[in-house]
Amino acid sequence: MEDEEQLSLVFAALADRTRREILVHLSRGSATVGEISAPLSISAPAVSQHLKVLERAGLVTRTVNAQWRTLSLQSQPLDAATAWIQEQRGTWNLRLDALEAHLEGMTAPSPP
Amino acid sequence: MEDEEQLSLVFAALADRTRREILVHLSRGSATVGEISAPLSISAPAVSQHLKVLERAGLVTRTVNAQWRTLSLQSQPLDAATAWIQEQRGTWNLRLDALEAHLEGMTAPSPP
DNA sequence: CTTATATTTAAGTTATTGATTAATTAAGGA
DNA sequence: TCCTTAATTAATCAATAACTTAAATATAAG
Numbered sequence A, B: 001m002e003d004e005e006q007l008s009l010v011f012a013a014l015a016d017r018t019r020r021e022i023l024v025h026l027s028r029g030s031a032t033v034g035e036i037s038a039p040l041s042i043s044a045p046a047v048s049q050h051l052k053v054l055e056r057a058g059l060v061t062r063t064v065n066a067q068w069r070t071l072s073l074q075s076q077p078l079d080a081a082t083a084w085i086q087e088q089r090g091t092w093n094l095r096l097d098a099l100e101a102h103l104e105g106m107t108a109p110s111p112p
Numbered sequence C: 001c002t003t004a005t006a007t008t009t010a011a012g013t014t015a016t017t018g019a020t021t022a023a024t025t026a027a028g029g030a
Numbered sequence D: 001t002c003c004t005t006a007a008t009t010a011a012t013c014a015a016t017a018a019c020t021t022a023a024a025t026a027t028a029a030g
Helices: A003-014 A017-027 A033-037 A044-056 A076-089 A091-106 B003-014 B017-027 B033-037 B044-056 B076-089 B091-106
Strands: A060-065 A068-073 B060-065 B068-073
Touching: A003 A017, A003 A044, A003 A076, A003 B003, A003 B017, A017 A033, A017 A044, A017 A068, A017 B003, A017 B076, A033 A044, A033 A068, A044 A060, A076 B017, A076 B076, B003 B017, B003 B044, B003 B076, B017 B033, B017 B044, B017 B068, B033 B044, B033 B068, B044 B060
Parallel strands: none
Antiparallel strands: A060 A068, B060 B068
């Protein structure tokens, strides 16, 4: 899969409150679907769908034993996400730009 | 606004390829809506809506001069996003969990 | 072989998203 | 004033998201 596409899936996965709760749970250790579902107030199929979204984003993996699926958090997509953010961030550039915009807002524009 | 809600808005904003392009543009310096639109192959209203999403997420601010709006990147929501991710990540926990899940997958489950 | 448990698939509903075109607002310049 | 430029609002549409209930699948256990 393409890199940009992968990033979209990761951020979209993280955009949902319930899915973030699931990731928080998994950050304390791997768990079965049942264990993940327990504290959530939604139906089992709803959880299943959320897990599918997380899996497609590469944020979790599933291992099967008998009728249980054990979900585990994967760090790589999380790292890719933070890497992208940090790449844009460029600390002092941001501060300078903010100042610049502020000043421009008070005086004349510099249109094309 | 609530913290969780804010995070959802930020991640949802980052989940769109076009909006990420806009942020990349702005990370190189503030720009007007026209300048942001130029390299994008979508209509002006579409850009306007994307900017609204970014603004609601707190990722950009708008300053007005005459008929121009100058957009600037804001670092705080980006920091909040990376902070959340890093909070879950806990490097070696993840590695241990992955191993643990792998082993569990090969042997017996530990059901509730 | 029958039943209970864990989870997924299917089908349907409602809300939200990302886009479009057409119309509107606002400012500056001829 | 009239026209052009910059940007937003309004109305509309198709695709997707997040849920639901009901049915299906798979495995273990009686």
